[in-house]
Amino acid sequence: MKSTKKTVTVAEAAALIASKNSIALFAHTNPDGDTLGASVALAVALRNMRKSVSVFCDTPVGDKLLANFTELGEIKGTFDGKYDFMIAVDCGDLSRLGTFSPVYDRFAETLTVDHHGGSYYSKYNLVTNYASTCQMVYEILKELRLTIDKDIATYLYMGLCTDTGNFSHNNTDKNAFLMAADMWQYGAQTEKVNRVFFKDTTLVETQLLGRAISNLRSYFDGRLIVMYLTQADLKEFGATLNETSGIVQTAINVDTALAGVMLTEYSPNVYKISMRGKDFDVRNVCNQFGGGGHKFASGCMIGGFLEDVIEKIVRAVGFEL
Numbered sequence: 001m002k003s004t005k006k007t008v009t010v011a012e013a014a015a016l017i018a019s020k021n022s023i024a025l026f027a028h029t030n031p032d033g034d035t036l037g038a039s040v041a042l043a044v045a046l047r048n049m050r051k052s053v054s055v056f057c058d059t060p061v062g063d064k065l066l067a068n069f070t071e072l073g074e075i076k077g078t079f080d081g082k083y084d085f086m087i088a089v090d091c092g093d094l095s096r097l098g099t100f101s102p103v104y105d106r107f108a109e110t111l112t113v114d115h116h117g118g119s120y121y122s123k124y125n126l127v128t129n130y131a132s133t134c135q136m137v138y139e140i141l142k143e144l145r146l147t148i149d150k151d152i153a154t155y156l157y158m159g160l161c162t163d164t165g166n167f168s169h170n171n172t173d174k175n176a177f178l179m180a181a182d183m184w185q186y187g188a189q190t191e192k193v194n195r196v197f198f199k200d201t202t203l204v205e206t207q208l209l210g211r212a213i214s215n216l217r218s219y220f221d222g223r224l225i226v227m228y229l230t231q232a233d234l235k236e237f238g239a240t241l242n243e244t245s246g247i248v249q250t251a252i253n254v255d256t257a258l259a260g261v262m263l264t265e266y267s268p269n270v271y272k273i274s275m276r277g278k279d280f281d282v283r284n285v286c287n288q289f290g291g292g293g294h295k296f297a298s299g300c301m302i303g304g305f306l307e308d309v310i311e312k313i314v315r316a317v318g319f320e321l
């Protein structure tokens with residue numbers, strides 16, 4: 001716990017960063033394109049200022065990302081060395097730093113750069129409600145008058161593009177499009193970022209999607225769409241649980257759907273449930289089963305035989321529709 005916590009402006013954050021020599025950056029646990037893009041862009045740019053910078057994340061970056069974006073390979077999973085300054089990038093609260101939370105919390109000189117409008121857990125807090133943390137890093141780099149090369153632009157674009165859902169979520173505003181234009185001008189590999197984050201799938205992921213679609217059921221005139229995969233399905237394709245993560249989107253994409261539900265058999269007769277809502281509060285439903293999340297993107301675990309679990313969900317959703 002920091003005894004004094006203060007809010008800082010972009011200019012103040014930039015001045016703080018400029019005054020330090022060795023800096024540790026922390027991406028959040030289970031990293032997304034924004035935390036990775038923002039921290040690596042900041043690291044590369046600050047090294048051009050002759051600063052010593054390391055990036056830490058408690059979760060390994062996936063092979064697909066590493067193969068396409070080589071600088072992500074520099075991210076370290078264990079803490080090392082001494083630093084003058086620590087920055088938490090895209091972390092709405094201290095727990096988002098995962099296993100690095102204690103080391104960060106014990107250190108005096110810390111700065112949050114985040115857009116979730118969350119808690120103030122650092123000594124200095126640069127917190128906005130921007131669409132992405134990469135937009136905040138862009139402002140810091142401009143303040144420091146650092147050159148933005150094509151790699152930095154690619155990483156900044158990565159977070160902008162992923163946190164706006166490829167410029168489709170309702171957080172996509174004029175500033176997001178203007179920054180995209182700037183990144184394109186600096187040489188960002190926009191097509192590659194789009195392909196890796198929004199198009200590429202593995203063969204197994206596509207096979208699982210096909211099976212889940214053939215298992216699709218519609219209830220309440222299509223207002224609830226349920227899809228599922230059993231352990232036998234996963235085994236048949238030699239798949240792991242995290243290869244099923246995007247499938248729920250197919251359920252909620254049905255135009256009539258207010259709720260989309262994906263059940264994956266996590267262990268025998270235990271189902272991991274992902275729910276998405278359109279103007280329908282799925283968190284409320286997941287809460288009833290001890291889960292939670294966001295209002296329109298939530299999850300829970302339910303034990304039982306497949307048909308019983310589906311029936312429980314249909315009843316709980318039907319009650320709220």
Ligand SMILES: [Mn+2]
Nearest residue numbers: 034090133163
């Ligand atoms: Mn973010």
